[in-house]
Amino acid sequence: MDFFDQYLKEQISTGVLILIVILSRTVVSKLVRRYAKTSQIIERRTNLVIKYINILINILALITLILIWGVQAKDIFITISSIATVIGVAMFAQWSILSNITSGIILFFSFPFKIGDVILIHDKDYLVEGEIEDIGAFHVTIRSKEGEVVIYPNNLFFQKGISIIKKPTNNNNDFTD
Structure with missing residues (x-):
């Protein structure tokens, strides 16, 4: 019982964060689907954009969760910068993949054809x-x-x-x- 009493603030904050993530994913999904419906965009493309946005929301929620449970912000930034460096070096040869994904999202929202x-x-x-x-x-x-x-x-x-x-x-x- 000592654990639950000692970390009550973190547990409540985690619960609120989970609710915010669920709510934001639902709202974003509905907004993107509404935009796609008014623009007559294909369902497959809509699902792809929603997937990318949900990944971003999950990453931000994970970082927030780590902060809630007491990991120092500077330690998070050091870890993220190290991971970003490794990924950046590894993906340098694969820049076209990221470029194509980004272009696909731009094509979705600009809808030129x-x-x-x-x-x-x-x-x-x-x-x-x-x-x-x-x-x-x-x-x-x-x-x-x-x-x-x-x-x-x-x-x-x-x-x-x-x-x-x-x-x-x-x-x-x-x-x-």
Whole structure:
């Protein structure tokens, strides 16, 4: 019983933190889904953004929980900076993965094109024209007129010019100019 009496403040704070995490995850999920519904964004992309935001909320909650239970802030920052350094060095070679994930989130919120749009990517070496079939976390899948499937990394959409040639109409699968 001594443990429960000695750490009552920490236990109450932990309970409040858990409630805040549950509430914030629920609110954020509803807000992102509402935004996606008004923008007609695909459910798969919505779930991906919610997943990333929930990971961020969980990391922040873990840091707060560690602070609640008495670990010194300077020790946390030393640990986080050491972990960030190791991850940074390890991920330096994989910068494109992080770049593609970030680009995928930006594409989700800026919504310049959607599945079904016919686009032309202005690449001096290899022009890509086709219909967007899927927009994922790392890449966009495009089907050319010849039936060729082209996988284009998300980060390249911010480095190349893109023309939206045709958008699908709301009534059927016909395209408008």
